[in-house]
Amino acid sequence: MRSIIKTPLAALAATTLLSGMAMADGHGLTGDLRIFSDMSNPAPRAIMEGLVEEFGELHPGLEIELTVVDREAWKTQIRNALTANPPDVVNWYAANRMGPYVDAGLFMDITDMWDAGDFAGLESVRGAMTIDDRQWGVPYTYYQWGIYYREDIFNELGLSEPATFEEEIANCQVIVDSGRSCYTIGSRYLWTAGGWFDYLNMRTNGFDFHMELARGEVAWTDERVRATFANWRRLIDMGAFIDDHQTYSWQEALPFFVNGEATAYLMGNFVVPHLREAGLSDDQIDFYQFPAIVEGMPMGEDAPTDTFHIPAGAQNVAAAQEFLRFVTSADVQSRINGPDGLGQLPVNANAEVADDEFIQQGFAMLSQNATGGIAQFFDRDWPAEMASIGMEGLQEFMVFPDNLDDILERLEDARQRIYE
Amino acid sequence: MTPATDTRSWLQKNRMTVTPLLFLLPGLLFFVVYVISPIFQSFNISLYDWDGLGEATYIGLDNYRELVDDRAFETSLWNNLKWLALYLLAIPAGLFIALFLNQTVTGIRLYKSLFFFPFVLSQVVVGLVFSWFYLPRVGLLNAVLTFFGLDSINVLGDPDLATYGIIAAGLWPQTAYCMILYLTGLNAVDPEQIEAGRLDGAKGWKMLWHVVLPQLKPATFIAFVVTIIGALRSFDLISIMTNGGPFGSTRVLSFMMFEQALSEYGFRMGYGSAIAVVLFLIMLVFIGYFLWQMWRDEREARH
Known part of the structure; x- marks a missing residue:
């Protein structure tokens, strides 16, 4: 194993030197640029292909080779891609999800580029790319999480967007009394339950506590964690969530929302195109920020960020660096995150935010009312192993809330083993 | 007269020994590289704490202690036992369908193909079909249950039922497989022996038990082998139908090994290897027994 890692590092040193000289000479970019992308869904794929084409036109000397890998498959394939004959640019996720690759020396340290001001307008997202005080990549898009709800049903029942948890519960009671569920959720693949925990915990104990828990500094059996679950339990006990959610994927949970059997969905903004495709008009759906539980506590928000990185074994570093500058520039950011593109939030502060009801609300929320801090998501902030055991416990809690003590003890055992 | 000197070369002299060895060589080579050496590698890796990327640290038997x-792991082991025990139902079920289909009626070939059909389907398709069948609100199973005025059940969402639900799905193609094995076996049953048995007054169960079954022994043996191995490597159905859930209640050793070593949140190569070793040892018990049985049968046949 040792030999496998050492060789690309040596090669890397050589290529950085060479490319450095090439840049200094002022020549245009030449050679091959190999990009592995996980943007495999139709809309992101078109964006990625467009980006490559445009970048190719700017640098006619480059031979760009784009490989698009299925987004789910990429989560396991990235390991092979980074170790054997690595490409020059890859997609990945921010925060703790970078950890294994940073620790193994497979992502290139690009702190120099950040320090040199290559990524103007990205200062606010720098933290999400930082591990051990160094930066390991650039973000290209992110999106808000929050409660998407059926505006028409809220109007019919005479409800308005709640600002506090008590209002939320009062609303929910009216909804349950009308024969509906308050929230749809499909917890089969577990992570959706992680979203609920993120919000309930950030609202109950604050963003800083949430991050302490993620870093393994607080016991899962702590009273404050129990308080979070107690709030959650209030919703579970009143029948707020749909039945049998452990059997559905998040997509399979959509029809409940579309058919009006459940009135709200705690989800990321990527849910909106699905709702529109299912025939809901923008008059029927709306969005609100997860309400405050403790008065005056600064709001923390989940806003998962997707990223680009240069593998440590990249051959054409100069071209890869230029690609990162290109993809984060204000102009490109406005376009790829627009309503015709990803329909998400641009990472560059100088980029334009698309004229879309949901993107605008998300942007306003994250820039004005997320003073607590911005988290990535349960399965990105927690170490992978803890996240998987944790989310399993969260799902079990949602189905059998009485098992809480047992679940928390199990998670605490796992914490003591994983973070040692 | 001088004795005739053997002028043939060494190769020509030993042709009878060298030829089979040469033919065996490629197969042996692949077997050693792809089967034997990974087994020992797994043993080795299971003594390390390794994420597959960085440095591996030697930790002795800690992985096993953690197991x-x-x-x-306990749940997975129990589920493996459930699989082993219940999956064997495929053998009698296959036998009875084979006996039922072993007659000359018009269109029997069509009926045989229909019964064989599930085995042709990919396990993924079987898993999908059954998960639709079990769907809590719109699935066929619950439609039937509610029609008869019973409460609907969420088979795959109930930690106590889910494993049985998956095994039932697995039995569908496995029964078809055993049926085919027995159908072929039934062709080889000696009609004269049946006749003789009939003259001696054997019929029904007695005929089956004392005359037919002994002649089907080779088919039964193969059915046992494929069913037990199939039960121990059950993976695709679990992955498709429940993904190990709800909350890990349907995991088996092979699925847990995959989760720990290769899935999105996994990459504990050492721990995964330790699970693989345990699974290997369990399989070794059965494989050893099968090999011994085959060896004994062959020796008997030779004498």
Whole structure:
């Protein structure tokens, strides 16, 4: 194993030197640029292909080779891609999800580029790319999480967007009394339950506590964690969530929302195109920020960020660096995150935010009312192993809330083993 | 007269020994590289703490010690036992369908193909079909249950039922497989022996037990082998139908090994290897028994 890692590092040193000289000479970019992308869904794929084409036109000397890998498959394939004959640019996720690759020396340290001001307008997202005080990549898009709800049903029942948890519960009671569920959720693949925990915990104990828990500094059996679950339990006990959610994927949970059997969905903004495709008009759906539980506590928000990185074994570093500058520039950011593109939030502060009801609300929320801090998501902030055991416990809690003590003890055992 | 000197070369002299060895060589080579050496590699890796990327740290038997206390491992082991025990139902079921289909009626070939059909389907398709069948609100199973005024059940969402639900799905193609094995076996049953048995007054169960079954022994043996191995490597159905859930209640050893070593949140190569070793040892018991049985049969045949 040792030999496998050492060789690309040596090669890397050589290529950085060479490319450095090439840049200094002022020549245009030449050679091959190999990009592995996980943007495999139709809309992101078109964006990625467009980006490559445009970048190719700017640098006619480059031979760009784009490989698009299925987004789910990429989560396991990235390991092979980074170790054997690595490409020059890859997609990945921010925060703790970078950890294994940073620790193994497979992502290139690009702190120099950040320090040199290559990524103007990205200062606010720098933290999400930082591990051990160094930066390991650039973000290209992110999106808000929050409660998407059926505006028409809220109007019919005479409800308005709640600002506090008590209002939320009062609303929910009216909804349950009308024969509906308050929230749809499909917890089969577990992570959706992680979203609920993120919000309930950030609202109950604050963003800083949430991050302490993620870093393994607080016991899962702590009273404050129990308080979070107690709030959650209030919703579970009143029948707020749909039945049998452990059997559905998040997509399979959509029809409940579309058919009006459940009135709200705690989800990321990527849910909106699905709702529109299912025939809901923008008059029927709306969005609100997860309400405050403790008065005056600064709001923390989940806003998962997707990223680009240069593998440590990249051959054409100069071209890869230029690609990162290109993809984060204000102009490109406005376009790829627009309503015709990803329909998400641009990472560059100088980029334009698309004229879309949901993107605008998300942007306003994250820039004005997320003073607590911005988290990535349960399965990105927690170490992978803890996240998987944790989310399993969260799902079990949602189905059998009485098992809480047992679940928390199990998670605490796992914490003591994983973070040692 | 001088004795005739053997002028043939060494190769020509030993042709009878060298030829089979040469033919065996490629197969042996692949077997050693792809089967034997990974087994020893797994043993080795299971003594390390390794994420597959960085440095591996030697930790002795710690992975195994952790397994003993791991509740997920305990659940998986129990589920493997359930699979082993219930999957064997495919053998009698296959036998009876084979006996039922072993007659000369018009269109029997069509009926045989229909019964064989599930085995042709990919396990993924079987898993999908059954998960639709079990769907809590719109699935066929619950439609039937509610029609008869019973409460609907969420088979795959109930930690106590889910494993049985998956095994039932697995039995569908496995029964078809055993049926085919027995159908072929039934062709080889000696009609004269049946006749003789009939003259001696054997019929029904007695005929089956004392005359037919002994002649089907080779088919039964193969059916046992494929069913037991199939039960121990059950993976695709679990992955498709429940993904190990709800909350890990349907995991088996092979699925847990995959989760720990290769899935999105996994990459504990050492721990995964330790699970693989345990699974290997369990399989070794059965494989050893099968090999011994085959060896004994062959020796008997030779004498």
